[in-house]
Amino acid sequence: MRTARLVRARSLTPGVRELTFDPGPGHSFVPGQWVNLFDAAGDKRSYSIASAPRADGTFDLAVTHVLHGPMSTLLHALPIGAELRMADAQGFFVMDPVVRPVLMVATGTGLAPFRAMLQHLVSTPPTVPIWLIAGHRTQADLLYRDELEALPLRTFRYWPTLSRGGPTWRGSKGWVQAHVPPALAALGTDVDVYVCGLTHMVHAVRDLCRRELGVPRKQVHAEKYD
Ligand SMILES: Cc1cc2nc3c(=O)[nH]c(=O)nc-3n(C[C@H](O)[C@H](O)[C@H](O)COP(=O)(O)OP(=O)(O)OC[C@H]3O[C@@H](n4cnc5c(N)ncnc54)[C@H](O)[C@@H]3O)c2cc1C
Structure with missing residues (x-):
C-alpha cells in the first residue's frame, strides 16, 4: 500500500476527468494494468492506467463520472495536492508480443x-x-x-x-x-x-x-x- 498524490487534472469531456497521480518512488506497471484507489472509509475501486510508464513515475487515469457513484464523484472533485491510498498496479490485461494484427x-x-x-x-x-x-x-x-x-x-x-x-x-x-x-x-x-x-x-x-x-x-x- 502507498499514497498517491494528485499532481494534475483536466476535463477531457463533459463526463470524464483525467487525473495525474504521483505514486511516489518504486512504483512500476505494464501498460494495460490498473490500480486500486481507496476512499477515507477504506472502500476501493479499480482504475486502468491511461498512460505509458514515465521517467517521473506519474500516471494518468481517465475517470467517468457515474451518477451517485461515491468514488467517481470523489475523484471528479479531488483537489490538486490531495492524497489517496493506493495499491500497486496489477492485472493481466496486457499486450502479448505483437506478432499479428x-x-x-x-x-x-x-x-x-x-x-x-x-x-x-x-x-x-x-x-x-x-x-x-x-x-x-x-x-x-x-x-x-x-x-x-x-x-x-x-x-x-x-x-x-x-x-x-x-x-x-x-x-x-x-x-x-x-x-x-x-x-x-x-x-x-x-x-x-x-x-x-x-x-x-x-x-x-x-x-x-x-x-x-x-x-x-x-x-x-x-x-x-x-
Ligand atoms: C479492472 C477495472 C478497471 C477500471 N478502470 C476504470 C477506468 O479507467 N475509468 C473509469 O471511469 N472506471 C473504471 N473502472 C470502474 C471503476 O472501478 C468504478 O466502478 C467506477 O468509477 C464507479 O465507481 P463509483 O464508486 O463512482 O460508483 P458505484 O456506485 O460503484 O457504481 C458502479 C456502477 O457504475 C457503472 N460504471 C462503472 N464504471 C463505469 C464507467 N467507466 N462508465 C460508465 N459506467 C460505469 C457500472 O454500472 C457499475 O455497476 C474500472 C473497473 C475495473 C474492475
Missing part, C-alpha cells in the same frame, strides 16, 4: 488501457496493423480524439463510432459490435483482439469474435469495468 475495441473510458498500450508502442513501432474501434455516445464524448488522430504510429487506425452521432458527424455510427466484422474482414481472423469496457459490450464483442468470426479463443483478451 491487433484489434482494440473500447467504449467510454474503456479506452484508458489502450492509450497506455499505444503510447508505449510508439517507442517500438510494430509493422502489423494496430486498429482501435472506440465507441462513444456523442461527438462531445470522444476521448483523446486529437491525440489518437495524431498518434505517430504508421500502422495505426483510429476508428471512432458514435451511438448518437448528430447530423454533423461524418464518421461511423452505431455500436462498436457493428464494426468488428468489417474490421476482421480486412485484418483477417488471425488477430489479437483486446476489448475493454462495460460487461454487456465486452461479452458481446468477445462472443462475436470467438463464436461467429472464428478468432482463436486465447487471442481474445477482455477487461470488464463492472
Whole structure:
C-alpha cells in the first residue's frame, strides 16, 4: 500500500476527468494494468492506467463520472495536492508480443488501457496493423480524439463510432459490435483482439469474435469495468 498524490487534472469531456497521480518512488506497471484507489472509509475501486510508464513515475487515469457513484464523484472533485491510498498496479490485461494484427475495441473510458498500450508502442513501432474501434455516445464524448488522430504510429487506425452521432458527424455510427466484422474482414481472423469496457459490450464483442468470426479463443483478451 502507498499514497498517491494528485499532481494534475483536466476535463477531457463533459463526463470524464483525467487525473495525474504521483505514486511516489518504486512504483512500476505494464501498460494495460490498473490500480486500486481507496476512499477515507477504506472502500476501493479499480482504475486502468491511461498512460505509458514515465521517467517521473506519474500516471494518468481517465475517470467517468457515474451518477451517485461515491468514488467517481470523489475523484471528479479531488483537489490538486490531495492524497489517496493506493495499491500497486496489477492485472493481466496486457499486450502479448505483437506478432499479428491487433484489434482494440473500447467504449467510454474503456479506452484508458489502450492509450497506455499505444503510447508505449510508439517507442517500438510494430509493422502489423494496430486498429482501435472506440465507441462513444456523442461527438462531445470522444476521448483523446486529437491525440489518437495524431498518434505517430504508421500502422495505426483510429476508428471512432458514435451511438448518437448528430447530423454533423461524418464518421461511423452505431455500436462498436457493428464494426468488428468489417474490421476482421480486412485484418483477417488471425488477430489479437483486446476489448475493454462495460460487461454487456465486452461479452458481446468477445462472443462475436470467438463464436461467429472464428478468432482463436486465447487471442481474445477482455477487461470488464463492472
Ligand atoms: C479492472 C477495472 C478497471 C477500471 N478502470 C476504470 C477506468 O479507467 N475509468 C473509469 O471511469 N472506471 C473504471 N473502472 C470502474 C471503476 O472501478 C468504478 O466502478 C467506477 O468509477 C464507479 O465507481 P463509483 O464508486 O463512482 O460508483 P458505484 O456506485 O460503484 O457504481 C458502479 C456502477 O457504475 C457503472 N460504471 C462503472 N464504471 C463505469 C464507467 N467507466 N462508465 C460508465 N459506467 C460505469 C457500472 O454500472 C457499475 O455497476 C474500472 C473497473 C475495473 C474492475
